[in-house]
Amino acid sequence: MDHNDVFYKFVAFTASLHRVTHELTKDARPDSITPVQYSILEHLAVSQPVTPSQLSDCLYISMPNTSRELRKLAEKHLIEKVEDSEDRRKHYIRLSKEGQLMMDEAFAGIQARFYKRIEHASPEDVEDMKHALDVLQKHLFK
Amino acid sequence: MDHNDVFYKFVAFTASLHRVTHELTKDARPDSITPVQYSILEHLAVSQPVTPSQLSDCLYISMPNTSRELRKLAEKHLIEKVEDSEDRRKHYIRLSKEGQLMMDEAFAGIQARFYKRIEHASPEDVEDMKHALDVLQKHLFK
DNA sequence: TAATTTACTTATCAAATGATAATTAAAGAG
DNA sequence: CTCTTTAATTATCATTTGATAAGTAAATTA
Numbered sequence: 001m002d003h004n005d006v007f008y009k010f011v012a013f014t015a016s017l018h019r020v021t022h023e024l025t026k027d028a029r030p031d032s033i034t035p036v037q038y039s040i041l042e043h044l045a046v047s048q049p050v051t052p053s054q055l056s057d058c059l060y061i062s063m064p065n066t067s068r069e070l071r072k073l074a075e076k077h078l079i080e081k082v083e084d085s086e087d088r089r090k091h092y093i094r095l096s097k098e099g100q101l102m103m104d105e106a107f108a109g110i111q112a113r114f115y116k117r118i119e120h121a122s123p124e125d126v127e128d129m130k131h132a133l134d135v136l137q138k139h140l141f142k
Numbered sequence: 143m144d145h146n147d148v149f150y151k152f153v154a155f156t157a158s159l160h161r162v163t164h165e166l167t168k169d170a171r172p173d174s175i176t177p178v179q180y181s182i183l184e185h186l187a188v189s190q191p192v193t194p195s196q197l198s199d200c201l202y203i204s205m206p207n208t209s210r211e212l213r214k215l216a217e218k219h220l221i222e223k224v225e226d227s228e229d230r231r232k233h234y235i236r237l238s239k240e241g242q243l244m245m246d247e248a249f250a251g252i253q254a255r256f257y258k259r260i261e262h263a264s265p266e267d268v269e270d271m272k273h274a275l276d277v278l279q280k281h282l283f284k
Numbered sequence: 285t286a287a288t289t290t291a292c293t294t295a296t297c298a299a300a301t302g303a304t305a306a307t308t309a310a311a312g313a314g
Numbered sequence: 315c316t317c318t319t320t321a322a323t324t325a326t327c328a329t330t331t332g333a334t335a336a337g338t339a340a341a342t343t344a
Contacts, residue, residue: 006268007253009275014163016283021156060164067323089310089321111149121281126148129281132274133151139263139271141158209293231291231340
C-alpha cells in the first residue's frame with residue numbers, strides 16, 4: 001500500500017462528497033435567495049449568533065460583500081441584526097422566525113434525501129459511519 | 143444517543159470539510175483561470191478523458207456554459223479536444239501537457255498543505271482515517 | 285429517405301459575485 | 315484629548331456565472 005493513499009482517498013472522497021452534497025441540497029434552496037445567501041443562512045442555522053466579521057472569515061466573503069448580502073437578507077426579513085450592548089461596533093446576526101422556518105424546511109428535505117440515500121445501511125453500518133465521521137472530524141478538522 | 147445523530151454529524155462534517163477544502167485549495171488556483179475553469183481541470187485531472195456532456199452532468203454546468211468554458215480553456219492551451227472516431231458528434235476532452243503540468247503543481251501544493259495538516263497524526267491514526275474514508279465512501283457514495 | 289434525436293456550439297442577456305476605495309462610528313492606546 | 319485600530323457600511327465597477335434561444339452536424343429511427 002502506497003504512502004500517499006490517504007491523500008488520494010481524501011481527494012476522491014472530497015469529490016464524492018461534493019457531488020452528493022449537491023444532490024442532497026438541490027431543490028432545497030428557495031428561488032427567492034441566491035446560492036451565497038443560502039450559504040449564509042445555512043451557516044447561521046448551524047451557529048447562531050455570529051458577527052458579520054465571523055461570517056466573512058468562515059465563508060470567505062469580503063466584508064463589503066458580506067454586508068451587502070446581509071442587507072438583502074434583512075430586507076427579505078430572513079435575518080435580524082442586534083447591536084452588542086458592550087461594543088456598539090459589533091452586530092450579532094441571527095435567523096428571524098421566517099428565516100428559521102425556511103431553513104427548517106430546507107434541512108427537512110435534505111435530511112429526508114439523506115436517509116433515503118442510506119436506507120440500505122444496517123444499524124451496524126450506521127454506527128460505523130458515525131464512528132468514521134468522528135474519526136475524521138477529530139484528526140482532520142481539529 | 144439520538145437516532146438522528148448520523149445526519150447531524152454529517153452536516154457538521156460537511157461544513158468542516160468545505161472549510162478545510164477551501165483552505166487547502168486556496169492559492170492552488172492560478173489567477174489565469176476562473177474558479178469554474180479550475181473545477182473543470184480538477185475533474186479532468188481525476189478522470190480523463192470525458193465528453194462535454196459528462197462534464198456538464200458531473201459539475202452541474204449547462205451544456206452551453208460548459209462549451210464556452212471549454213473553448214476558453216482550449217484557447218489557453220490547457221485542454222485538448224478529440225473527435226470520437228465512431229460517433230463524430232462526441233468529443234473527448236483531456237488535459238494538454240501544459241494543463242497537466244498546471245494541475246500537477248496545484249495538487250502538489252494541496253498535498254503539501256494536507257500533510258502539514260495531519261502531521262500530528264500517528265501512523266495508527268492515519269490507518270484509522272483511511273479506514274474511515276473507505277467506510278463512508280462505501281455506505282454514503284455507492 | 286424523411287423525421288427525430290443526440291452532442292455540441294454560438295450568441296446574447298441578466299444576475300450574482302468579487303474587488304476596491306472611501307466613509308462612519310465606536311473603542312482603545314498613548 | 316488626539317491618534318489609531320476595529321467593525322461595519324456604502325458606492326461603484328468589472329468579471330464570472332447562469333439561463334435561454336437558436337443553430338449545426340452527425341446518428342438513429344420509422
